[in-house]
Amino acid sequence: MNKHSTTPVITIDGPTASGKGTVAALVAAHLGWQILDSGALYRLTALACLRQGVDTNEIDAVAQVARQLDVNFDQGRCFLGAEDVTDALRAEKIGLLASQVAAYPAVRDALLARQRDFQQGAGLVADGRDMGTVVFPDAPLKIFLVADVQSRAQRRYNQLIEKGVSANLLDLLADLQARDLRDTSRAVAPLKAAPDAYIIDSTTLSINDTVDQVLQYWAKKQN
Ligand code: CDP
Secondary structure: OOOOOOOOEEEEEOOOOOOHHHHHHHHHHHHOOEEEEHHHHHHHHHHHHHHHOOOOOOHHHHHHHHHOOOEEEEOOEEEEOOEEOHHHHOOHHHHHHHHHHOOOHHHHHHHHHHHHOOOOOOOEEEEEOOHHHHHOOOOOEEEEEEOOHHHHHHHHHHHHHHOOOOOOHHHHHHHHHHHHHHHHHOOOOOOOOOOOOEEEEOOOOOHHHHHHHHHHHHHHHHO
16 A cells, blocks of 8 residues: 555455446545556556567566556556556457466566556545455455356456457356466466455346445445
8 A cells, every 4th residue: 555645545446347447446536536448557568578579478577568558548548658558458368468467576566656646636446356365455344246257257258249349158157267277276366355355256246236236335445
């Protein structure tokens, strides 16, 4: 935690396609707070490696790319240098590469200060895998959002089809399972709930119900 900041943080961690990005954005909008999409930084590192021809098996070279990322977030869009890479970042291939480079401790170190710098202003909603355990361990409210893998694959499938991108449900399910396994079993900052996190299972909850639940937990913390 940035020791000098008194900005409150709500962390929302969880596995891929659990809806945490959408929930985080809506909670932040409701409270008028900033948002940190930490997964975007891992995706940006993966994309920058591809663009620069850096082999993602070369840990030191990947960490160097992470340290030197020229990234800007502006009104929901994400820029690498001057290029708007918001859509390119969402490709499944980039998600899988992101989970590979995210397992490297040197890459996580390289991105740590950058993430803590987001703790400014009225408040921050931070979404990722290790927001409550590593990046903002003193956050006053921590959420761990889960949903069963079948419904997460179905959600991701629907998102892609809505965007006009062709998708195969079984392939998506296999990708999600591979990513879950890698994210939960890695040695550094594995995906797991902080001991003081509230666990919300959104398998049968709508996005709005999930957002309401988070806001209720936050309101309770204020009393
Ligand atoms: O949107 P989705 O949940 O599929 O992925 P994401 O949040 O954009 O994160 C992409 C990958 O980055 C994940 O599979 C994780 O391996 C990694 N990541 C991480 O290790 N730590 C974070 N705080 C956020 C993401």
